[in-house]
Amino acid sequence: MTTPNSANSGADVDVNPAGAVRRRARVAPDHVVVRYEGGDLSYAGLDERAARLAAVLAEGGVGEGERVAYLGLNSSSFLVTMLAAFRLGAVFVPLNFRLTGVETGYVLGRSGAVALVCEDGHRAVAEAAREGVDLRLALLVDDDPAIPVQGEPGPAWAPWSGPLAEADPHPEIASRGFADPAILMFTSGTTGRPKGVLLTHGNVWWNSVNVDTMLDTRRGDTTHAVAPLFHIGALNSFVIRTLVRGGTVIVRRTFDPASTLADLTAHRVNSTFMVPAMLAGLSRVEGIAEADLSALRSVVVAGAPVPPSLIEQFAGYGVLLQQAWGLTETAPFATHLPAESTMAKLGSAGLPMPHTRVRVVDTETGEAAAPGVAGEVLVSGPNVTPGYWENPEATAAAFDAEGWFHSGDIGYLDEDGYLFIVDRLKDMIISGGENVYPAEVERVLTELPGLTDIAVIGVGDERWGERVVAVVSLAEGVELTLEELRAFGERRLARYKLPRELRVVPALPRNASGKLEKVAVRAMVG
Structure with a gap:
């Protein structure tokens, strides 16, 4: 048996998380949904705060499909900003707080963000990033005890506590289907411009x-x-x-x-x-x-x-x-x-x-x-x-x-x-005509007692095309020679996969997701 809607089953379902949070606020308004050092939020509190911010963003000219960026560490404000953007049918752009001003500026400009919410600790980066970026609204989080504002923000910023307190909660939540854009995230860019x-x-x-x-x-x-x-x-x-x-x-x-x-x-x-x-x-x-x-x-x-x-x-x-x-x-x-x-x-x-x-x-x-x-x-x-x-x-x-x-x-x-x-694929080393996968070598050698971190890279070599180089950090008081490293690895790795060079460094560079910054590691080797 078919019904008029059977061929389109599920196509009109609203999957906006902001709508789900509002439903939870009606069912269990006092349930603590966010525990955070700057202050906990109940479902009712989270929903109302997101609704107020949505009203502020809308008043500032943010509309459906436009991008709202956030710059800061993990916080309740991050979640409030995301839900406020979702309420308007806007796209949330969480920014990597470890980028420089120039890098952040590239991402801001590339995303076409029209609004930015920023923590005070990242204000200097944001100000450098805003040059040449046409923002309609720049809000500074100024009511989080975990991140007190230092000094006067200046005319470029609107401390958000005032507008949030004065705004009437935005009553509507945009219905969002499966194809509607939600989040725009930029890849870490460890090998070039982030996408x-x-x-x-x-x-x-x-x-x-x-x-x-x-x-x-x-x-x-x-x-x-x-x-x-x-x-x-x-x-x-x-x-x-x-x-x-x-x-x-x-x-x-x-x-x-x-x-x-x-x-x-x-x-x-x-x-x-x-x-x-x-x-x-x-x-x-x-x-x-x-x-x-x-x-x-x-x-x-x-x-x-x-x-x-x-x-x-x-x-x-x-x-x-x-x-x-x-x-x-x-x-x-x-x-x-x-x-x-x-x-x-x-x-x-x-x-x-x-x-x-x-x-x-x-x-x-x-x-x-x-x-x-x-x-x-x-x-x-x-x-x-x-x-x-x-x-x-x-x-x-x-x-x-x-x-x-x-x-x-x-x-x-x-x-x-x-x-x-x-x-x-891009990290594969070709040494003597053989393919060497650094992660395979790293997995084996990371078991070596006293070794705290390792990166394996390929370096140009006249004889082998590329030679395998291990860059490692060691626990305090531990010493390691190339011969000891190779002796440990040869029990589980073919000899052509074993490092031909060892570099010991205090620490290896990793990005916020825990991935090795191979470009920075190669710079260490020179």
Whole structure:
């Protein structure tokens, strides 16, 4: 039997998170949805604050489809700004707070943002970034005890507390469908100019469906948000979903291992997203072995390879780390390793998400790679971006004729269909005619006692074409020779993969998502 709407089933569904937050505010107005050092917010408080900011933005000329940017650390103001933009049908642009003024200016200008909300600690960067950018409205967060305003803001800024207090809450919430733009995130730009990744409300929603299907998430859960929210991994793993499902988000501005452990136990946290470096820091906190982490059901780790020893260590604490793989372009997860497979498939990035397809193809022929054979990882599904912001050339280069997104990551599928990421295609080293994948070498050598971090790069070599170089940092008092490093690695790596040069540095450069800044590492080597 068919109905007049059966052919269009689901097309008119409103998936705007701002609407879901308003519904929760009506059902459970006093439930604390955001716990934050600058002040907690109930659902009613969050909804009203977002409605007031939406009114201020609308009065400042922000309309449907226009871009609203935020510059600052994790905070309740970040979430309020995002929801206010969503209420107007505008696009939220979270900015990387680690960029310089010039870099931020490029992103602001490229996004076409018409409004900017900024924390005081980033005012100088924002002021440098605004040169040549046509902003209609620049609001300074001035009512957060965690970030007090230092000195007079100046005429270029409107402290937002006054307008928020005076505004009548914007009564309407724009209905948003699957194809409507929601978030514009710029890639880290570690190898060049960052590209704007457009994520639709459908991309956000379908990733949430994938997460809810595969992970143990529940209505009313408490999630911990300490990884930077300007990355899609932190924002769309659990935070947005928790907001719309009646839960509580513990927002922390920066990562401190001891404070994070205290949060996990005191607040009976159920889920969190972290990068491996954070978990490594957490693993070293005194008392973690005795801590009650029994409420922690879903810990997703992504952004960089996870050392098997770290997975085993947390398993000993009763916490099964669930590795995932994806990119900003996949909103973020394309694959996920279920908790029950964590130990059996140690080191795997898991299976394709239920509503996402993943395949591995030969980089030369484009044909499907056999199980165990490395190739480029391709993704297709409703969580995949429709393309890059005002960049048809980059979009055309990333998608093939059949609509598959080419990730640029090298990996293989085992006989059971589990994905193992080997490396980035652009980072591959060709030494003596053999392909060497740095991430594979890094995974093995990171197990070396006393080694705290490692990056493997290729350097030009007259004899080999490229030689493999290991750049490492060591624990205090530890010394390491190239011979010792090679002796450790040769038990699991072919000799052509072993480093021919060793550089010891105090620390390796990583970006906010925990990924190695390979350009900066190469500059260290010279």
